[in-house]
Amino acid sequence: MKWFPSFGFQRRKRELQEEIDAHLQMAIADRVARGETAETARQAAAREFGNIPLVQDVTRDMWGQAWLEQLGRDIRYALRQLRKSPGFSITATAMLAVAICANSTVFSWIDGTMLRPIPGARDTGDLVSLQRGERNFSPTPPFSYLDYRDLREQNHTFTGILAYHNDWIALTGGAQPERAYIANVSANYFDVLGIKPALGRFFLAEEETRPDAVTNVVLGYSLWKNRYAADPAIVGKSIEIARHPVTVIGVAPEGFVGAAPGLRDDLWVTLDPLGNDVFRMTHRDIVWLIVIGRLRPGVSRGLAAQDLDTQMRHIVAAYPDQHLGDNQITLDPMWRSPFGANGYMAATLPILLAFAALVLLLTCANVATLTLVRFVSRRRELAIRQSLGANRMQLVWQMVLEGAVLSIVAGTMALALTMWTSKTFAWFFPANSTPLALNGYMDYKVVIGIAVSSLVAGMLCSALPAWRSSHAPAIEVLKAESASVSGGSRNRKLLSGLVVAQIALSLPLLICSGLFLRTLRNLAAANPGFQQDHILTASVGLNIAGYSNDEARLIRHKILDRVSALPGVEVATLTDWIPMTLIQKRTDAYPEGYVPHPHESLLVENAEVGPRYFESLHIPILEGREFTQDDDQKTPDVIIVDQTAARRFWPGQDPLGKRLRVGGSLSTVVGVARISTHTFVNEAPEPMVFISYFQHPGFETMVQVKTEGNPADLTPAVENAIHEIDARLPVFDVRPMRASTQMASSFAVIQSALAGMFALIGLVLAVTGIYGVVAYRTQMRTHEIGIRMALGASRVDVLRLVLSQGLWLTGIGLALGLAFALGLTRLIARLLYGIGANDPVTVASVVMLLGAMSLLACYFPAHRAMRRNPVTAIREL
């Protein structure tokens, strides 16, 4: 009852009525017993009782529920008032709904990515991502199995530490092989995450390193549903992965797609499921595991990092040769984990949310202007209510309530809109080879966010104008004729302040969006150092489909021969990496004779590429030669380094003929390639080492074709050529290179698209805001202007009078906005490319644009005022 005060209210009202009736009946009965007639008794009892409704009223006050009834009355009154001015109500609601939706959309994206890093996992706030050594944007897996196991067993601060490694795999056994994303996981993987199986069981501790056991697999929910038709008896059945029989032991629950934020796993096996990866299970210098730990209750991240760092130092001391370079352990909460997508999200989305918040503030200022004007036009009504006894708080409350009603309606609309817009996030990511699982998400957090922002917006929009309007002295208002006061000088100041605020808020939005748009243009125009226009790439699932090394080698050669012979193909080569797809491979490299400083990072990026790779991409070889068909397993290992690597390892020397230890083998440098973009156009170049594909085949087999014409036209021919060799070869991700490399600019696209949209809203609001205020104030001064003109003021004087007032406001707004913008652009400086955060051209053009639009907005009312006939103007009151 206490929680739902309206419940039972009617019943209590009825009971009170009955109680009073009983009182009267008894009084009448007593009087009749004393000998009075029924009629006189009734009258006397009623007289004695007093004013019945009044007694009911004061009694109901005691229930503590009177406020509810009052609230109902106030809301009905507010609705009536809003219905009276539908233009205002609809405009204000729509503007607020759009602004709230902008916020909730970005927030739903944050909610779906950063706040929900591992869907389905328990208490993700306690999970931390472990990184060893150098921190960068998309690090490679940092741990070897043995190091991971030591940390897992020797730490004092975690309830559990899991490890995983993602790979592509082919599901064979069906008619066509199907590619799936698989994760090798430690046996405690699901336990640490707190995931319960939908069917069957997960891995047991003893299964982690037991190669003799039958290989077990856990299926992801959607794979189970789609490929295995949600077979309820799947547990215990054998399926084929990469041509190996494996037993399904369980199915993961719906929604869980793995521990890497933003990436999707389709199925899970143990770390060494076939027992043939003994090498990487037993070598401390083979780093391949991504590690996540769950903190013990009450343990801080800093303490845990210290603990792990101590353990790591013991390991390094025991095995120094396997731990050259930096070994410092750092921990990140999952929302900004460098592994998976959240590193990128954390760099992009919060800034967009800040922009959206600006838009909301701006909208509030705009709606507040409209509200104030509306209250001024209602000041007679307010004055009458005041003189009838309403106190100031009641008036303010009533006006604020109108704002609250508007904002609640706007919030509801925003909620409905966000249901749809939250799912638009995935649109920004072009088709690519990464199994992205990125999208917005709607849960209670988004709903709370909408509720809070609409309430705050409602307050901002109405409280200030209401407070101001309630100041008007009732007597003055009722006495004075409406035209003689334009709402009083206080209101004028508030209106001016609101206009200044709108301009000051929209300027930084416009500047930031200008900077983002120019960044996008610079990125598109930037020369990445390679020619990607006539390149087609196709992945062939050789490794993942379970071919032996010898079979795979043979097939690769056949593929190269066949594809090279296709008409329209200029060059065909192999690679295991496409630049600018956010995928990077790093490995330690130790030059012969180079003495690293202690804890110096020795990581280089690397790629395995085939003969004529550099030719196909037009990357010049500055010294030496590129790989040939003869650089195969029969000849000594050779590598090609880029300029950054050459300068890094052999500054001032000729790198040709120098030797570098990469991935366990000592290789001779045969060429130096010109620097080219690896991941982002605006990256700080990292050393790059190219390895001959035929000497050390990469994990991925990608055919890279330089075509004469449109690369997309060759797609069927290339696919056919590969399938002619073996029809069961999985071929996927066949697309022009330009499509793949769009991934590198997708975040710039998100930033500029949203910032541009927000800035456009800001511009429209600011311009309509200043137009509205200048028009309104000019309207209010019609009488005065008429007098001025009658006394001899020229039309130009009138024009100047109105314009100067608008321009004065614009000037102040622009000055404040500039100061604000200078602070804000510093935040986005990191995200810009080819343009300074305070780029004078952008700033100047935005200031001019906003200034010109404001001038135009002031010109119309000025022009109207100028054209008035002074005689009618004076008459108009």
Place this chain on the structure above:
Amino acid sequence: MSEEVQYKNRIELLQGTLDMLILQTLQWGPQHGYGIVQALRLRSGDVLQVETGSLYPALHRLERQSWVQSEWKQSESKQKARYYRITAKGKKQLASDLGRWERIVEAIGSVMYVKPEESES
């Protein structure tokens, strides 16, 4: 409106005392609103005439404070009425109200009946 203000003032004026009188009446047994009015009038020799506009708000407030409980019952004259009963909490409150009342009466008395010689000295 003025009438309402008048009622409210009276409640405030009598508040402590009226509460105490109602609770005391209910000490003698459960009673309905009309019965309380009659009982107070009889016991006070027609001096205390409680207004319904004070009585019912007071009863409902006492109920909200859990000093009394109410239930619907048939009266002796077969009239269905709402009977109020004092609770343990109400009894405690009555004791403290009574204590305060006695102190006030004593204090007022010692002010009003001062002997003239003492006040002069």
